[in-house]
Amino acid sequence: MTIPVTILTGFLGSGKTTLVNRILREPMGERVAVIENEYGEVGVDAEFLARSGEETIIQLENGCLCCTVRGDLARALHELATQARDQRIEFDRVLIETTGLADPGPIIQTFLAETAIESMFHLDGIVTVVDAVHAQSQADRLEFRAQVAYADRIVVSKLDLPQAQDAAAIADGLARWNPRAPIQACNLHEAQMSTLCDHLFQVRGFAADYVPPEEIGRALQGQVWGALDGRWRKVGAHHTEEVNSCVFTSQEALQLDCLNEALDKLIARYGSRLWRCKGILHAEGHRARLILQGVQGLIQIGSGMMWRPYEPRRTVLVFIGQNLEPELIQEALLQCVAVQPA
Numbered sequence: 001m002t003i004p005v006t007i008l009t010g011f012l013g014s015g016k017t018t019l020v021n022r023i024l025r026e027p028m029g030e031r032v033a034v035i036e037n038e039y040g041e042v043g044v045d046a047e048f049l050a051r052s053g054e055e056t057i058i059q060l061e062n063g064c065l066c067c068t069v070r071g072d073l074a075r076a077l078h079e080l081a082t083q084a085r086d087q088r089i090e091f092d093r094v095l096i097e098t099t100g101l102a103d104p105g106p107i108i109q110t111f112l113a114e115t116a117i118e119s120m121f122h123l124d125g126i127v128t129v130v131d132a133v134h135a136q137s138q139a140d141r142l143e144f145r146a147q148v149a150y151a152d153r154i155v156v157s158k159l160d161l162p163q164a165q166d167a168a169a170i171a172d173g174l175a176r177w178n179p180r181a182p183i184q185a186c187n188l189h190e191a192q193m194s195t196l197c198d199h200l201f202q203v204r205g206f207a208a209d210y211v212p213p214e215e216i217g218r219a220l221q222g223q224v225w226g227a228l229d230g231r232w233r234k235v236g237a238h239h240t241e242e243v244n245s246c247v248f249t250s251q252e253a254l255q256l257d258c259l260n261e262a263l264d265k266l267i268a269r270y271g272s273r274l275w276r277c278k279g280i281l282h283a284e285g286h287r288a289r290l291i292l293q294g295v296q297g298l299i300q301i302g303s304g305m306m307w308r309p310y311e312p313r314r315t316v317l318v319f320i321g322q323n324l325e326p327e328l329i330q331e332a333l334l335q336c337v338a339v340q341p342a
């Protein structure tokens, strides 16, 4: 059994530390180890392991997780695992708090690419905290959009403050960059922890065997996406030049070889601009759904649950990134729709 890891991201001052402190104080039955990455503060040796009461906190040296200290992250996780194996510490989950300017992409890649990590930990989900007061002004920043785009779950903080924007308007705005992540808006100082933890944990955002199709379905049926009547949707009204997202859907089976080739070409074309792709595949010759998980240049296709007899088989793929070309992606994937016998 591997240990779940949650990556906590969010713009400067959004409320990440407030949330971590609440989780540590009211852990809801899970013992949580925290890896902190404070940029610009006095660095603490990466090997240093501080314990305070029941908590396990590792601070990574000065530097941003997404660029300079990725190796340290792997080492910190390894250190945690070793100490757990030697029964020096006990924990059920690891929470990694990134700096407010971190791009979650490379951090997620560290997980997916490092086999040493994979044998001990699995990525449960990316949680992004968004500040209800400053979301609008921060939305110009690429870091903010990337943090929103990668999220499996979003927490909107500071809803109690008089300057906070309306929760529905914030949700509408965030859907530009992420149509799939469920959102919970609250006052982080007072939110009920059981509700919050239900929202944040056991996300299975990167599970190879299961992606709840309802999750994507809900996004598709929401305001932004309209009805599921076509194969392809771009977030029309909210489209921005820089960060965009789009969804490909098909009732007909796709040919897997063709799809692999198409994805290779898309990766070659967009590289690290293709931040996240995720979805379920109805593939020719497969009786189970396939699950596609991608972060930047890494894409994995794994086996999912069997299609139930009454369940309409379909492909739903979400792509999120910078300056993607929806028509081109659509065209590439449409080529992979298996030809029906006459």
Ligand SMILES: Nc1nc2c(ncn2[C@@H]2O[C@H](COP(=O)(O)OP(=O)(O)OP(=O)(O)O)[C@@H](O)[C@H]2O)c(=O)[nH]1
Pocket: 010, 011, 012, 013, 014, 015, 016, 017, 018, 019, 099, 100, 157, 158, 159, 160, 161, 186, 187, 188, 189
């Ligand atoms: N009223 C109110 N204040 C909040 C809420 N969430 C966070 N704050 C306050 O916002 C300020 C920043 O919160 P932090 O938790 O330090 O934010 P952070 O994301 O860790 O900040 P950085 O480490 O700089 O990126 C603190 O003064 C918190 O008390 C909330 O829901 N309501």
